[in-house]
Amino acid sequence: MAERAVDVVVIGAGIIGLGIAWTAARSGRTVTVLDPAPATGATYAAAGMLAPVSELHYQEEDLLELTLASAALYPAFVESLGVAAADAGYRTTRTITVGADAADRRSLADLREAQLRHGLAVEPLTIRAARAHEPLLSPQLSSAFNTPQDHQVDPRLLAHRLESAIGQAAAANHWTHDAFLRQNAAGLVHENPADASSRVVGVTLADGSTVTAGEVIVANGLAAARLGGLPDWLALPLRPVYGEILRLRVPEHLRPLLTATIRGLVRGLPVYLVPRSDGTVVLGATQREDGSAAVSAGGVHQLLRDAQVLVPAVAELELIEVTARARPGTPDNAPLLGRVARGPGRAAGDIPGLVIATGFFRHGVLLTPIAAEHCLHLLDGTADARWARFLPDRFSAHPVPAAQPEGVRP
Amino acid sequence: MAERAVDVVVIGAGIIGLGIAWTAARSGRTVTVLDPAPATGATYAAAGMLAPVSELHYQEEDLLELTLASAALYPAFVESLGVAAADAGYRTTRTITVGADAADRRSLADLREAQLRHGLAVEPLTIRAARAHEPLLSPQLSSAFNTPQDHQVDPRLLAHRLESAIGQAAAANHWTHDAFLRQNAAGLVHENPADASSRVVGVTLADGSTVTAGEVIVANGLAAARLGGLPDWLALPLRPVYGEILRLRVPEHLRPLLTATIRGLVRGLPVYLVPRSDGTVVLGATQREDGSAAVSAGGVHQLLRDAQVLVPAVAELELIEVTARARPGTPDNAPLLGRVARGPGRAAGDIPGLVIATGFFRHGVLLTPIAAEHCLHLLDGTADARWARFLPDRFSAHPVPAAQPEGVRP
Incomplete structure (x- = not known):
């Protein structure tokens, strides 16, 4: 079983996974992105409207702060790619x-x-x-x-630029592993194979090989819920x-x-x-x-x-x-974004080595810069508490310690 | 300049060209079909309705006899391919x-x-x-x-069966030339290169080579009018x-x-x-x-x-x-089908070795069996006089011999 060790594995090369991978690579980390066909899912179809104002929906006001923050990050995000904004398909038309x-x-x-x-x-x-x-x-x-401030980007072009930028980072920093593996992830590898709340230390691939990693970021959209090795109690209602x-x-x-x-x-x-x-x-x-x-x-x-x-x-x-x-889509139309609790509440902390970033619904392209930034902050341990409202386990019934009376949910 | 000698060259492998080539091959003739991409034009799109009754249009009653005759030929035409009617896509649904x-x-x-x-x-x-x-x-x-008597055929399936049948005829009869050349025809070769009304003896191809042939059948749809070597006076108003x-x-x-x-x-x-x-x-x-x-x-x-x-x-x-x-399309929505006169009227006879079969407009699939049969009869010299109304030079101003007063058209 071949093993490749990297700092960060990103599962899924849609616009979200690519944005996270690029931002992690820029931070100096080594990265491997797993996807049999990068940027061919929702990213391939998306129109790429960057429209937090016009996209405001009733019952979705919680999302507004996130979408506005992401729209504000877009110019710098595109600039980080080292190409002209137009060459990444970013246009500030009204x-x-x-x-x-x-x-x-x-x-x-x-x-x-x-x-x-x-x-x-x-x-x-x-x-x-x-x-x-x-x-x-x-x-x-x-x-x-x-x-006037609702703009657009071409998601296919942006995804292409992100792939190129990750490849260039790999070359410039002499990575000894592949930046992209065209395979599906089969499951998470835990430090203690019997304990799905133990540290995540890598990913097994469809071909049976493994990538060991300091952190694994699950960004494969609808497929996230089918990934092996997630805790049984974790519901990802996509x-x-x-x-x-x-x-x-x-x-x-x-x-x-x-x-x-x-x-x-x-x-x-x-x-x-x-x-x-x-x-x-x-x-x-x-x-x-x-x-x-x-x-x-x-x-x-x-x-x-x-x-x-x-x-x-x-x-x-x-x-x-x-x-x-x-x-x-998710029940509240907001993303599932962050770390996963080890047990009841967050008293026991989060599962180390695991970040989830999926469920972006209509907003995947718009939210790419904030998803990437937030994931980087999670890796750095400096995450913005405002985004805790999007924790990926918010729809899950956390396991109840045996000592507690049945029915009580912390 | 390579030369290949065959009995019949068919220019164009749409459904009409393929039908003619197959019928010529069945008659014992050797055939070469010229087309860079067989069955990818109108044939590829066509719905394949065999509907002489429902297709009756005002001002097009002249066509009715032809379309009814062709519909009547369809069962035998399909049967000649040696496959079940369903396998050629022929269905007698209402x-x-x-x-x-x-x-x-x-x-x-x-x-x-x-x-x-x-x-x-x-x-x-x-x-x-x-x-x-x-x-x-x-x-x-x-x-x-x-x-009840307006039926249908699947033109893609029928074209595929016709190609196969021609290929099988080539193999069974040990043809020493290619049955299909994936090239465009450049022009007609005349017995007397200076006289476009002299016998047609072959076709030059885009690559400069030539196929010499006893008869050349021009069945390449809209491209027919652009073929080199047609008489200057011949208008093919497609x-x-x-x-x-x-x-x-x-x-x-x-x-x-x-x-x-x-x-x-x-x-x-x-x-x-x-x-x-x-x-x-x-x-x-x-x-x-x-x-x-x-x-x-x-x-x-x-x-x-x-x-x-x-x-x-x-x-x-x-x-x-x-x-x-x-x-x-043609000015009267009827095909341009038959031989071309050498001069005024048909007194001097037709240009030997040349048959035109194009302009089938909405009716190409329906008219394939009759076009094929009529072309075979033209080769045999036994053509049905009823179809003289579709002569391909009917829209042309035939050349006037110098001796005749200007303005007189026989």
Whole structure:
């Protein structure tokens, strides 16, 4: 059984795993990332909106502080890659939110009240003013709002840059192990194989080999819950929320179709269009919990229909790609991020060597810099207490010591 | 310059070229088919409806005799391949034509009158009766008609069988040349290189080599008009008519979605659904003459929208493929099929060694057996005079001998 020793193993090379691995590598640690197919899951489909303001949802206010903090970290995160922001697909273009009918206008007005209550900047626009920014918006809209600080990134390009940067760190620092192993993780290796709350000292791979590591970070999305060696009592309540994403090419005579990201509500259904600098537009996103990983004909129809309500010229675009992917949802739609308690409460401390970073749902791309920073602080022992609300064991019934009366949960 | 001598060269390995080549090979002739990528053009997209009755269009009655004759040849044509009809994708399932709104009902009623006038069998159905045949048809339709003798074939499967059969003929008869050359034809070789009306004796290929042949059959669709060595005066007025075709997979719990081919008119726009025996459905077909070979977002939207009007469960299917291809249209929507006159009228006879078979527009798959049979009869000198109306030079201004007064066209 081959063994390779590194400081940090990251399980999963989606945008979150790559961001964590890169940040760990920058801190001087050696890293191995395990993934049979990096950046081909939700990252491959994602539109990459960096939109904490427009993404504010009712019942999800707890997330706002995290998403705002991550958006603030984005410029430095991208800069750390050593390429121009544009070459990582990072664009500080504005977001315009529009409503189609009167009910959509009321929904967006309610959302704006919530946004203002949280001190967020959202300016109402007349339709005329919105069309002065974006001439191809339909004149038939009911309402429009400008959110200058909601931006975008191209997740495929960013993932590619992160992979390259990790590879360059490996070369520059003469790592003697592979930075990437194209394999699935099979399970965690514990210091005491009989005790799943003992220190995690590595990962076994699908081929039977092992990577021994000072810390293991579980960032493989929906697959996290199926990883061997997690404590029996730890529930990682992840559910697949599928969505269709279309990519369209704008013919020369219509360029630029849009300069801003357009988010819309059309008869209560959300739809968005994200214009890329290469003349393509990303169109999303349906949300299905029907368990089907296939591209839904009804989903594609809904997106094309509703996008044309907002921007009629969408009919003239070339459809170049249709994908469906699952995002890992959680019961409160917030991530499962942090260390795992060894026992009741956190009195006995956390399981050493183990960090979990999954369940980012709709926000994986936006939250990559804060997830990476928080994981680094966890490794350093300097974690920000504000993020304790996202502890990955918050949905778990911690084991009760035998001495305590049944039913009591600390 | 390599030379290879065969009885017949067929330029183009779409369904028409393959059908002709196979029929020529069956007659005992040696054949070479030239195509860089067989069966990847319109054949790859085509739904394969064999529907002379439902396909009757106003102004196209001249075509009806040809399409009916070809439909009648289909069973024997498929049988000639030596595989079960199902293994060539030939299915004698019925066609049901439905209208969505009152105007669609009137259009279909008018069409039925034309069909009855031509002695074609089309039975009106109540919506209830139509749904007894096809329970997933919408209850909201305005009208329905049954056409038992309009069938279907899977063009990709048929093309594959034709390729195999030609290959087997080559092996069985010990041909000493390649049956398929994956190259474009550059031009015709004439017996007298200075005279484009002299006998055609072969084809030059893109790599500079030549195939010498007793007969050359030009069956490369839209590319036919660009072939070198055709007489200057010969106009092959082909235009690309683009269309989107979607392929969808029916989930297990909805199978069979349909047993009949469904053709519909939805607010005046045609849409059809062809159920394949493998649990997929082919959905078409838009018609665009905008010159764009790309998949149109508007076209895809229209097909998904209108198909759901006819069969609401289409929303639950999996979208597995989206293609756009051009069909070669002609001014009268009928093929360009036959030999080419040497000079004014046909007094001087036809150019020996040359047959043209292109411009099959919407009817390429349906017309394959008759095109193949007619070409064989042309080679044999026994052609059916009824098909003279489709002569490929019918849109050309034949050259006037110098002795005749200017302006006179025989």
